[in-house]
Amino acid sequence: MVIESAPGAAALSAGGDADVLLRLDRVDAFYGDSHVLHAVSLALRERRVLALLGRNGAGKTTCMNAIIGFLSPRGGRITLGGTRIEGRSPEAIARMGVGLVPQGRRIFPSLSVRENLEVAARSAGVSDPWTRERVNELFPRLRERERQAAGSLSGGEQQMLAIGRALMGNPRVLLLDEPSEGLAPLIVAEVGRTIAALKAQGLAIVLVEQNLRLALDLADDVVILNTGRVVFDGPASDVRDNDAWVSHHLGVT
């Protein structure tokens, strides 16, 4: 099996470029002087879930930050549906179809649940747009709490709200940064089912997870980062079968 493949090789070999929705191509990113991402390449294809794995501090969130535009890469390119997006503002990138569910959820605490969804709504020219009604169907508990300040929700409810808020922008690509972090097992299972449902509806998803089981259950493809470098890029099945190797790179057993 392929263990240390060249970055992006699997994505290139499987099906070519036509269905690649989001691509990072040799992206270098810095916080000030510290070089955090080293020539990171990955490709997310239509209707796929790509699990982005790695230990604490490996650079997973930094990848998300670079994609959404919180951070301008100093080298490399990021394309969405073939259009370069690196260096654009987050609001422009969001409007082009990237939805972010950030680590720590970051819902707007002083806004009501309803307002959290409303401010993110965009009447994009899509055939089946996300509405508050549709989000409430996906997460009935949000409907019950509609008028409540979002800051008063439980962790699981905040996570649902963060996902719903991202969906309100009708994204083509959904970025989920550790959606199971700090949640009770039952809620984690619910989040997992939601991600599966969104994938079934045709959304392409980048899933950053520490919960390996959840990630591998959902993922089609896997990219593993180690200290800001891609050390694996391939189908999820390759990772599922190789426990020793996974524990070596992810520090989990």
Place this chain on the structure above:
Amino acid sequence: MLAQLSNSNFLVIQTLNSLSLGGLLFLLAAGFSLIFGLMRIANLTHGSLFMLGAYIGVSLLEAGVPNLWLAALAGGVATAVLGGLFERLVLRSLAGNSQGQVLVTLGVSFIVADLCLMLWGGDPLPIQTPESVRSPLRVAGFTFPAYRLVVVALAIVVAIGLYVLIERTRLGAMIRAGVDDMPMARAVGIPVSRLFTIVFCLGAGLAGAGGIIGGPILSAYPGLDADMLPLALIVVILGGVGSLAGAFIGSFLIGFVYTFGSALVPDLAYVILFLPMILVIAFRPTGLFGRMGA
């Protein structure tokens, strides 16, 4: 001092003065607070916009604008446009550089002060109280200057209007989202740069209109800007950055503290004014109404 305090006429008049100063302060501080909360800019031109409004009001009334209310409306629109241009052309290019923004707003406030001196001269220019509210009200043996009550009523109306805008509309929710978490607001596609311009225009317009409405009480004079800006700063620090309720209550609180302080112990007026601010900064740094950790 005690003799003064037991004089009920003194009490009534100073209370009314406090309330009207509080109302004027709110017109100034509401915008200042929203701009600070959303854009993280301490807009030091805010006092200048208030003074500019007062002078524009003087000129508009001289040029034959029939009454103060129309002058306040026109002057408010004029300062809103000026503020919007300033935000778009100058502050925009300094985004993220808060030190640069503070210096630029300070510099512009000096420029505005000089321009006003050049255009309108060094003597205080009075603004006449509108005729409809010129005659004093007589109730229970006291005479009230009616105009001051109108100023308070106006401030309350503006407060309600702002409350509805900020708390009950989608635009307002977007502004609050930006105050909560600016990067995240951008990441969900909220057009924050447009919000910046809207909020800056709104704040500048309110300040300018406030200068004209305050004219019959304060008149227009060189130094009005420097008199008002610290008061607005104190109000916002007391009330909490970005909090409308905080700005409202803080304005009236400072209206009372300043008015009674200068009447009773004029030598210590500034001590009385700044002491509560220092206490708040020391013990509740986010202000009386600010969110902790925000």
